[in-house]
Amino acid sequence: MAASSKNPEGGAGVDDPSTAEMREACGVIGCVLARSTPDGMVNVARMIYLGLVALQHRGQESAGIVTSEGPASTHFNYQKGDGLVAAIFTDEKLNKLKGDMGLGHTRYSTAGGRDPTNTQPFMVHTRHGPLATAHNGELINAMALRKAIMDRGVGLSTLSDSELITQMLSQAPPRGEKAKPDWGARIRHLIEATPTAYSLVVMQEDKIYGVRDPFGNRPLCIGRLMPLGTANDDEQRKPLGWVFSSESCAFQSMGATLMREVYPGEIVELSPDGVRSLDIVPRPKRTAPHSNAHGDPDDIDHETILLGPPPAFCIFEYVYFARADSVFEGQQVYSVRQRCGRQLAIESPVDADIISTVPESATPAALGFSLESGIPYIEVLCKNRYVGRSFIQPDTRSRKLAVAKKFGALSENLMGRRVVLVDDSIVRGTTVGPIIQLLRQAGAKEVHIRVASPPLKHPCYMGINIPTRGELLANQKPLEELASHVGADSLAYLSIEGLRKAVRQGIVLKNNIPTGHCTACLDGNYPVNLEW
Template identity: 40%
Template sequence: CGVFGVVGVDNAASVVALGLHALQHRGQEAGGIVTHEFGQGFSSARRFGYVRDNFTDAETMATLPGPIGIGHVRYSTAGSKGATQIRDVQPFFGEFSMGGAAIAHNGNITNALALRKELVDRGSIFQSSSDSECIIHLMARSMGRKIPDRMEEALRKVEGAFSVVAMTRTKLIGCRDPLGVRPLVLGQLGDGWVLASETCALDIINATFIREIEPGEMVVATGKGVESHFPFRPAKSRFCIFEHVYFSRPDSILGGRSVYETRENIGRELAKEAPVDADMVCPVPDSGTPAAIGFSLESGIPYAMGIIRNQYMGRTFIEPTESIRNMGVRLKLNVNRALVKGKRIILVDDSVVRGTTSRKIKEMILEAGAAEVHFRIASPPTKWPCFYGVDTPQRDKLLAANMTEEEMRDHLGVNSLKFISIDGLYRAVGEARGRDQASPQYCDACFSGEYPVKPSDMLDQGFEM
């Protein structure tokens, strides 16, 4: 998901809408905006679909007045899937004795089911099926005198990954979990302050990037400035390495690093680790593009657009049901026949998850007359589900959890298949010595099976680590 908030500007809602539009790649199912204006109270609009279709008309925007607002773009990883229900669309809102607050959450709460049960047993009335709603109920039960105190207390009971943007009538609040699994950045816009999942959302509104919110940090921004504190027990940061590989936009800066450059580095590493004689390097667009460019630069094999993407489709993997995903490949990607005919092609993609997309692409490219197809993958084999906010499927659906690399190569029907090594990936994100086995620098659980936060709910449901 993507989260965004702003305080201290004219017409916050239009700024939030632009920010969310820049974060649309993080969630395409639905979006919502909450604002506050003195005299008119809180306003909210939550809709299915794209930001550009829901939050651009003057009529809707006029219902969201005020100088402070937050927003969320949703991609379901917990709660209702597929047919998302409008009640699961964020921001969520709560009315407390000292006033109202709205929250938008990116990540996944790993003890949400246990918390929900406890809260429901004690009388909380949940409105949604979302894990994120726990935060509101925990805030309602807190005895804290101010809303940020309540949020702090609530978040201390929550386990898992969270980058939260929240607002009261006058305060914009941002918080990252102690491991900082999901991103969150702070920007400045005139006299106002901005919080966003990624820096690309600051660029679109021409805000100045100030810094990242630190893992475990909570910031409270008002017209007067930004206060910061660290409410959790300190921990070593474990940022999601898959944000660098796939999830974030290539024009964002994460941990001081350009996502684009990292992806190009991954391609270079791949070319070193798994060279192959071929005629051209083609990306599976768009997620494989920077890595394909890196592979081409390192290998000297020309880069070409052997597959053309229809720009009017969304991201395949963010479409939540299997049937839509299956349809999606042909709707979204087409082989550039004239280019690939008779050629030995290196296809570079970010990941192989279920293998359905990869298989279809290979079929299409062979149908178009390619002589050979060599797959090079910009992440290690995805063997484990993510419980921290990326929708990887259960292990039985993960190709790499059920097959060796040779079996996967045969299943996909390609001439060769190679994944970047875990150390190669760490080198590409700037860790010259690779992965620190004793104390990994990133979360890489979907590749390594080492979960930095115990996935309690899943363990309760019989998941075996």
């Protein structure tokens, strides 16, 4: 994702009038074929394409695929373009992407980042051969890193964080190297220089490296690319290759199975010979300056991983961003969203005739509310899938008209009924008002809004587009006045503790890796010191 000029008053992209709602994070894919896989059995470019289609919800502005034909190759093959994945990559373009390994990226940008030159994966030629990177997130100290790189006399041609990452990886780490580059040490140096918020895939020679920042703010998981067959014989079949993905939902489309998530701070290497964990970099103490790296990257006591600050996985991956069939921390996103709905029904009950939802990401929460309350779930809105998302409209009037084009009311389900409409989140509130009006015009007797997440009150500086504090609905009026402000009979949010409870209930911990979640947009408690 492209870096923007940050502002303490607003999150990424605050000067972009199109950011009416939160916008998803980017999606990354990396794929390496096993050495034993026969030539022609698996088309890497097509596997990456299928993965990117599954991650399309994470970014719809542009996409790119880069492939490599091996360590002897002096260049990468690549195709990039603006728009949706299926529109960019024709059969003809995919056939040109030769190679047994590659990276893919689907993108949304922050302000100033929609220039086509910022489309990922990002590639450079180094004295050790071509290097490609793709990442999801935003470097918290990008301005300090940009200055440090320029102070070395290196020019930068884009505003992309990816270029900063690539330039840092092109340089030897402080301790130096011997005859050949030590990519593990280079990546370790990068992690220590910028502790959050990103997941990253790097391709060089015959290897792909997958990285999560030490706080684990952005997701990344590992999968096995398997021969097609029954699911219960995976242990007996040899993998055809290995895959990185922002979300596990991509694996089913690719014919892969989930191995595990990359741990916070972990550097994982995929090669034709398999999967290897190179290192886990501990989280820095909050008081540490984020623009300084340790002098010796090998000087790490891994016990400090358990003693340092907790991880800060973005809790809104569960609430909104991720696809419902993805798995994080050993649990499916769908189940978490349903538990949020159940908890919401416990915290904010209401007398009503039916429960419904704004399609589609809030549907699991609405079903959970229905199950807990005993009130039947019935659809009341029909969604036009061929209308663009409301946040891309340039002004408030256009956004309101987009809502009217996007939804149709099912009047026979609404007539004379008291409706609880469950939504996953409310940002500015520019869409909920017109929807309430639509339901009333269709015959709803009462409309009660229940939001399956806490009120958004603070900008995000971790790579998610959230408007300025003043534009956030929860900051415009006291909670008791919000219902009348949007035209509802009542309005209530899930509590922060209720959200945490719903998320933590199903977490499956492995290898004593601690867990924790970033709730900064809800409570203002950022996992790191902010640098401007």
